[in-house]
Amino acid sequence: MGRHSCCYKQKLRKGLWSPEEDEKLINHITKYGHGCWSSVPKLAGLQRCGKSCRLRWINYLRPDLKRGKFSQEEENLIIELHAVLGNKWSQIAARLPGRTDNEIKNLWNSSIKKKLRQKGIDPNTHKLLSEVDNEEKVSATSKNIEKASEGSSELNFIENSNYVIETEKLMDRYPNNMTSAASAPPTHEFFLNMFVTTHESSTASCNKPLDMASYLSFQQLNYGSNIGFSMNPNINNLLFNSKNSEMIPHHHFNSSITNDNILPSISNSILTSPIAAAASNNSIGTFTSSGSSTSIELQRNSSFFDGNAFSWGAADCGKSEKETETDPEDIKWSEYLHTQFLPGNTIHNHQITQDLYSEKSGIQFTTQGSLSTTTWLQNQLQQPSLQTADSYNKHFQKIPDAFGQFS
DNA sequence: AATTGATACAACCGCTCCTTT
């Protein structure tokens, strides 16, 4: 497809949007919604392509944008999410209320990347740069090593938790980079091998040859010590659905889960999360595999969990209630805008949360559960609801300000 | 005061995926 069909039309404006154009677009969408984006410019009286209108609305004019500088918490969350999701900016943005993928992408490229490098962390792999160098050496060397130890999946951990990958088999499973979020997730079979081969119901902390805690030592990710990031509880509750690349709050794992889902999920979440390093010295739970399903209990059995509000535990799983999902598209725009967009109106964080998280992919966020992502996000929104309303006000203030710049 | 470089942010481009015809 490539270029949008409307872009072929002549005399379409490009470049920065003028306040007049913004006003036209806002007025149009306020009254009629965007509907088909390709028809928006014509209906709104704009010499722009629909794509440009969409972008302008989503990235700048949309009323629920927070704008302003990113907080440290937001930055931390972005880093943690990036460790899991990679450059999936839209997915990252979906978990940061009021932030756009573009905004986050820009922040990452202009600021966070640099900060991470300064702290000796490779922004792509979220590993120590020195480790990445070592890996490259190991990778290069391994190509010249015969498959002497083929069949063994053991890993020898050397002092200081550095690791040596002994088997080419393992390297084959993780070409280039074991933990790169951009690379394919570890296979279902791999984690079966890693965690549940020795016992049908096994306790991770005491399994040999490779228990979970040891395996986590792979990760030298320790943002807490390396860069002083706070350990955010948010990501800890997210597991990964390998089939659609969406994260799922852990609450939903209480029911039957197939290995196809859960193992890659665990792998992605644990392998790439900053919690991994911190968790590496602790037993964090039990994996049980039976037939096609795997149950997982991640226990609060270490100081790590207590110290950092790590809430994998199944204790609150049963309490969760599935939030009623609302498709944003079902919301009548005029109503939406009149009730939420207009300055001074109180924003119902409940609805905002739904708007932000009800995606076509069907991500289901729960409203309860201690320290769950949703809870955290709700907390963000609840400080107070007026915070969001305030951002709306700021938005409206910004429009006349913008006009002022040109007058 | 003018120039240059760095930075942040806005917007565009090309692509893929999905839906519709």
Place this chain on the structure above:
DNA sequence: CAAAGGAGCGGTTGTATCAAT
């Protein structure tokens, strides 16, 4: 089933602003 079109995503480029020289 294939083609066309719409929507969205991620990478890249363009531009405004600010600080340093």
